[in-house]
Amino acid sequence: MGLDDDIAILAAAPVFELFERDALRLLSFAGDRRLLGEGELLFARGEPSDGGYVVMSGTIELIPFRADSAADAAPVTVSRSGVIGRNALFRSVARPADARAREASEVMRVTPSVMSRVLREFPDAAAAIHGGMSEELLDLVRGLSGVRERLVGLAPRKR
Structure with a gap:
């Protein structure tokens, strides 16, 4: 894979799509x-993160743990240009799932120190990420407010 291919894959990845070349x-x-290799473990649930990953080729399967059940939740597949561990791009967190290659795959690890360097050198990228994450948080708060309103509507009224 050449540099132009790498840049195209990164440019299509969430978080990185607004970065300049x-x-x-x-x-x-x-x-x-x-x-x-097929079936190889990228990381295990509970491990401390060492960065986030961009899938450059192949498919990675994430098997999250459901706290409300002894069974694992349905696996999620991440393929080319997908980002695994977005929060881990910025800080160390516990991995919430096992990640395993479904087929021969290549991933690129981006550590928090690399991400910090890029954001310092390209402040427009930092502003774009900040804006995008702010919007996501606002959407989450709006969604939770809607849930709260529905739950309050279901509560029995005091007499």
Whole structure:
């Protein structure tokens, strides 16, 4: 895979889609590559994160744990240009799921220190991420407010 291919994959990835070409080039050079064979574990649930991953090729399956049941939740598949561990791009967190290659795959790890460097060198990218995450949080709050209103409407009225 060449640099132009890497940049195209990164440009299609959530979080990175608003980055300018030079920022994507820096990510491509600074990111750590890892090849995974079919069935190989990328990381296990509960491990501390060491960065987020962009799927460069292949498919990674995430098997999350459901706290309300002894069974695992339905697996989620992430393919080319998908981001695994978005929060782990910015800080260390416990991995909430097992991640395993469904087929031969390649991922690029982006550590918080690399992400911090890119955001310092490209402040427009930092502003774009901040704006996007702010909108997501506002959407979450709006959604939770709607749930609250419905739950309050279901509560028996005091007499």
